[in-house]
Structures are given as structure tokens and as C-alpha cells.
Amino acid sequence: MSAPRTAWRSIACLLALTSGTTQAESALDGATLFKLACxxxxxxxxxxxxxxxxxxxxxxxxxxxxxxxxxxxxALKRSGLVWNRSTLIAWIAGAERIVPGTLMVHHNHLEAPExxxxxxxxxxxxREP
Amino acid sequence: xxxxRQRVGGRLRTLGEAPLHSEAGAxxxxxxxxxxxATASRLRxxxxxxxxxxxxxxxxxxxxxxxxxxxxxxxxxxPAALRQISPERLWSSLLEPNPLATASxxxxxxxAATDISVMDFLRRNEVPEPAIALLESxxxxxxxxxxxxxxxxxxxxxxxxxxxxFRQPAxxxxxxxxxxxxxxxxxxxxxxxxxxxxxxxxxxxxxxxxELMSGAxxxxxxxxxxxxxxxxxxxxxxxxxxxxxxxAIQTVRYQRVTQMHYRVDAPFWETTGHSGxxxxxxxxxxxxxxxxxxxxxxxxxxxxxGSACAETDAMEDEATASLIDRxxxxxxxxxxxxxxxxxxxxWQHEPxxxxxWAIWRPGETSAMFRALHQPQDRIFxxxxxxxxxxxxxxxxxxSAERACxxxxxxxx
Numbered sequence: 001m002s003a004p005r006t007a008w009r010s011i012a013c014l015l016a017l018t019s020g021t022t023q024a025e026s027a028l029d030g031a032t033l034f035k036l037a038c039x040x041x042x043x044x045x046x047x048x049x050x051x052x053x054x055x056x057x058x059x060x061x062x063x064x065x066x067x068x069x070x071x072x073x074x075a076l077k078r079s080g081l082v083w084n085r086s087t088l089i090a091w092i093a094g095a096e097r098i099v100p101g102t103l104m105v106h107h108n109h110l111e112a113p114e115x116x117x118x119x120x121x122x123x124x125x126x127r128e129p
Numbered sequence: 130x131x132x133x134r135q136r137v138g139g140r141l142r143t144l145g146e147a148p149l150h151s152e153a154g155a156x157x158x159x160x161x162x163x164x165x166x167a168t169a170s171r172l173r174x175x176x177x178x179x180x181x182x183x184x185x186x187x188x189x190x191x192x193x194x195x196x197x198x199x200x201x202x203x204x205x206x207x208p209a210a211l212r213q214i215s216p217e218r219l220w221s222s223l224l225e226p227n228p229l230a231t232a233s234x235x236x237x238x239x240x241a242a243t244d245i246s247v248m249d250f251l252r253r254n255e256v257p258e259p260a261i262a263l264l265e266s267x268x269x270x271x272x273x274x275x276x277x278x279x280x281x282x283x284x285x286x287x288x289x290x291x292x293x294x295f296r297q298p299a300x301x302x303x304x305x306x307x308x309x310x311x312x313x314x315x316x317x318x319x320x321x322x323x324x325x326x327x328x329x330x331x332x333x334x335x336x337x338x339x340e341l342m343s344g345a346x347x348x349x350x351x352x353x354x355x356x357x358x359x360x361x362x363x364x365x366x367x368x369x370x371x372x373x374x375x376x377a378i379q380t381v382r383y384q385r386v387t388q389m390h391y392r393v394d395a396p397f398w399e400t401t402g403h404s405g406x407x408x409x410x411x412x413x414x415x416x417x418x419x420x421x422x423x424x425x426x427x428x429x430x431x432x433x434x435g436s437a438c439a440e441t442d443a444m445e446d447e448a449t450a451s452l453i454d455r456x457x458x459x460x461x462x463x464x465x466x467x468x469x470x471x472x473x474x475x476w477q478h479e480p481x482x483x484x485x486w487a488i489w490r491p492g493e494t495s496a497m498f499r500a501l502h503q504p505q506d507r508i509f510x511x512x513x514x515x516x517x518x519x520x521x522x523x524x525x526x527x528s529a530e531r532a533c534x535x536x537x538x539x540x541x
Contacts, residue, residue, distance in 0.1 A: 028534075032537065036533055036537055040168075041164070049167070051166075051167055053163060071296075097231060100230065101294075103161065105232045105291050107231075107232060109530075109534055110534070
């Protein structure tokens with residue numbers, strides 16, 4: 001098993017275990033969380049403006065680093081990961097730990113249940129392009 | 130939105146009018162400044178790659194060393210193994226290996242115990258004294274090597290590496306970087322109230338009130354404070370902020386930066402074979418020169434940092450400008466009457482800033498950093514000093530994103 005796969009599974013499991021343990025669980029839904037935590041760098045849906053990061057439409061099931069017309073890091077292109085709920089959870093929680101060398105400079109400020117909710121939102125069928 | 134100054138932008142400050150403008154505050158938009166780039170795009174603020182700064186020569190202990198002669202110069206103090214490395218590049222050679230795996234590891238509690246001073250790190254690595262002496266000159270992220278957090282310097286080096294990895298040019302705002310916050314302010318549904326200084330924050334069960342110097346009071350559901358810590362020290366909070374937060378606000382230091390800006394019409398340095406820019410170990414610090422457009426005119430900025438500012442910090446503006454001017458002409462006698470002063474800026478003298486950016490001493494990057502921005506009921510904090518992954522203007526935007534998330538949670 002490669003190092004990135006081990007890392008994302010560990011983080012995803014940790015988040016799943018802690019998902020119900022925060023003191024006052026945030027009521028923010030996935031769309032709001034996307035707007036607050038992702039939208040500055042990623043576009044989705046009808047928003048056609050360019051961002052520094054790739055578009056996130058139809059991300060579920062896509063191998064990492066394969067959206068067209070985006071200059072991904074070699075690290076992400078070679079990670080061998082596929083975007084799904086688990087990998088997205090791990091990525092949001094700590095992108096650079098999952099794929100060292102990624103260009104995404106990020107610190108996660110979301111609480112564990114929010115990460116899960118955001119991952120659910122991004123992988124909903126409605127997010128298909 | 131309330132702004133104490135008569136302008137918006139804070140430490141985004143452009144001197145002069147385009148195209149002859151000089152940046153006294155944030156200079157460059159890194160290629161990985163996603164939030165800044167998106168905001169500029171949304172507001173149709175034009176960006177452009179800045180003209181490249183001219184190369185630098187060196188002045189050490191008053192002796193000039195041309196850039197091309199640095200490796201072989203008798204005045205190069207470095208031992209054989211380091212002689213090829215110019216002073217401004219020593220950091221990238223000597224601050225290795227960088228242990229930070231992520232952009233916010235510098236402030237992680239797990240690494241806090243490893244935070245020593247940069248000086249201790251250099252000594253442990255047996256870095257030669259002449260190299261340490263050069264590193265001690267022109268510090269941008271501390272007052273001295275002995276009082277600068279190693280993790281904070283690793284953060285700086287990591288930030289540079291991350292931006293370089295993008296393989297895209299840095300950018301600036303056409304017409305001056307201050308045009309970006311001006312466009313942001315203009316896009317608001319209600320205008321920013323300029324010249325309105327907040328002196329107190331009072332929180333009750335269901336409201337928060339901002340007390341203004343004018344005596345007026347503004348009630349709101351919540352307040353988001355983006356003041357740098359030195360300005361925060363002047364606010365009265367009722368009830369008091371928690372002790373650890375008060376202590377953090379009182380303790381965090383800000384980088385002293387003294388700048389003297391000039392316009393230069395003709396490249397006088399070419400008459401003597403100099404490069405234009407300078408790196409000195411003396412009181413002038415560094416001198417940056419960049420063309421406004423090919424062939425000139427040029428903008429020249431004397432950039433003095435950290436403890437080197439101490440000599441003039443107690444002096445009046447006029448005396449400070451005069452002293453810098455005199456020393457500049459001693460270094461570059463060929464300048465003659467070519468230097469046209471545009472302004473003196475001393476960020477440490479700005480009461481609303483207290484310095485150019487937050488700097489960290491050993492042991493301050495974890496608990497103290499986090500205490501600075503802990504929300505208190507209806508009070509929220511943002512600003513570059515509270516940013517985890519980025520620094521500078523992108524750090525300010527990142528911190529606003531975090532604060533908005535906290536606000537949304539509080540009122541959802």
C-alpha cells in the first residue's frame with residue numbers, strides 16, 4: 001500500500017470516528033461550507049469564472065490530477081488516488097499530508113462533521129458537470 | 130464597516146500616482162494567492178507582472194563589491210564552501226532541511242517544543258560566523274537571529290518554495306496595489322465609514338457595541354476586528370478578553386520597516402558600472418530599484434528593517450529622511466541630483482499598525498498565535514497575524530475566510 005493511501009485512510013477513519021463528538025455541532029450545510037471554505041479557489045456549477053484551483057464539478061470518481069486544462073502538480077498526477085467521499089474527506093482535512101508536493105496551500109478550519117458534510121455535497125449526483 | 134484612517138487598505142499603501150507609484154506596503158501578489166486573484170478578477174481590477182527589479186551589488190563594512198566579483202572578492206567574508214553564495218541567498222542554503230510538511234505546521238502544537246531561535250539552529254549546525262553575521266543583517270522576520278523563531282523562518286522559506294512551485298509570475302495591481310482594497314470598498318452595499326476610530330467594544334447578552342472616538346456607539350449582532358495587535362492594545366473590551374488572549378495581544382511583536390522612496394529619471398549607476406540595487410551590512414539596509422517601464426524612469430527604495438531602524442526611530446521624519454539621503458549619496462556619489470524623494474514610511478510609527486507584519490519569537494508560534502484570534506461570543510478576529518497557511522495580503526484574506534466561517538457557525 002502506498003504512503004498516500006495509508007495516510008488518507010487514517011485521516012478519513014479518524015474524522016468518521018470523531019464526527020459526532022464536537023460540543024456544539026455546526027448547522028452549516030454543504031453548499032454554505034463550500035461557499036465559505038472552497039469557493040475562493042474553486043468554481044462549481046453555473047459559476048464560470050476562473051479560479052486558482054480546478055473546477056470541482058463531477059469530481060466523484062475522477063482520478064486525481066486529471067481535470068482537463070489545469071496544470072496540476074506532478075505529485076497529484078502521480079498519486080494514484082481517485083476522488084470519492086473518503087479521499088475528499090482526507091484531502092479537505094489535510095491535503096498536503098495526503099499528497100506531499102501538491103500545489104494546494106491550505107489549512108482546514110472546518111470541524112469534523114463539516115468536513116463530512118462538505119464531502120457529501122461535493123459527491124452528490126447534482127454536482128455532475 | 131468602520132475604518133480609522135481616511136483611506137482604506139491598511140498595509141496596502143501606494144505612494145504617488147500611476148505610473149510613478151511606489152509600494153510602501155504589500156508589494157507582490159504571489160502566483161498562489163488564490164483569494165486575492167479571485168477578488169481582483171471579480172472586481173475587474175487589472176493585474177500585471179511587475180518590471181523586474183535590477184540586480185544588486187554589495188557594500189560590506191563600507192567596501193563595495195560588484196555582483197560579478199562577489200565569489201572572488203577579497204572582501205567576501207565567507208569561507209570557501211560558501212563563497213559562491215551571495216548574501217541574499219544564504220538563507221536558502223543554510224536553513225535546511227525544512228521540517229514543515231504542511232503550510233500550517235509552523236504553528237502546530239506538535240512542533241511547538243522544537244521551536245528554538247534561528248541563532249541556536251545555526252550554531253548547532255556549525256554555520257561559520259561570517260555567514261551568521263551576514264544573516265543577521267537585513268532581517269525581515271525578526272529583530273535578531275537570537276529572538277527569531279526557527280519555525281517562523283521555516284514558514285517563510287516554505288512559502289517562497291510553494292510560490293515558486295507554481296511556475297507563474299508574481300503580479301501587482303495596475304496603478305498600484307492599493308487600488309484593490311479601494312475596489313473592494315467600492316463594491317460594498319454601504320460605504321466604509323472613514324476616519325471613524327473605534328476605542329471600545331462592549332458585549333452584552335444579545336448585542337455588541339462599538340464605541341467610537343467621536344462618542345457615537347454602533348450596535349450590532351457581532352463585530353469582526355481586523356486590527357493588528359498594536360492597534361488592538363488601544364481598545365477597551367468590556368468584559369475583558371481572556372487573560373491568555375490579552376497577553377498574546379500585548380506580547381506579539383511587529384517588524385520594524387523604514388523605507389525611503391525615490392524617483393530616478395536616469396540610470397546613473399550605469400556610469401560607474403554598478404547594478405542599481407544594493408545589499409549592505411550597514412545602516413542603509415537594502416536598496417531596491419525597478420524601472421517603471423523599459424529605459425526608465427525608475428523607483429528606488431531604501432529598505433531598512435528590524436534593529437537597524439533603531440537609530441532613526443527616535444528622530445523626526447525630516448531628520449531621518451535627511452540622514453538616509455546623505456548616506457545614500459555617500460554610497461552612490463554618482464547619483465548627484467538624480468534622486469527625487471517621494472516619501473518616508475516607517476510602519477513602526479503608524480499607531481494603527483505598529484509595524485509591517487507580525488513576527489514571532491521562539492515559542493510563540495503555537496499557543497500564543499492561536500490565542501490571538503480566538504472568537505469571544507460576539508467578537509471575531511482576522512488579519513494577517515491570524516493566518517495559518519499564507520502570509521501577507523493572502524494571509525489577511527485567508528484569515529477573513531476563517532472568521533466568516535466562525536461567524537456563520539455562531540449565527541446559523
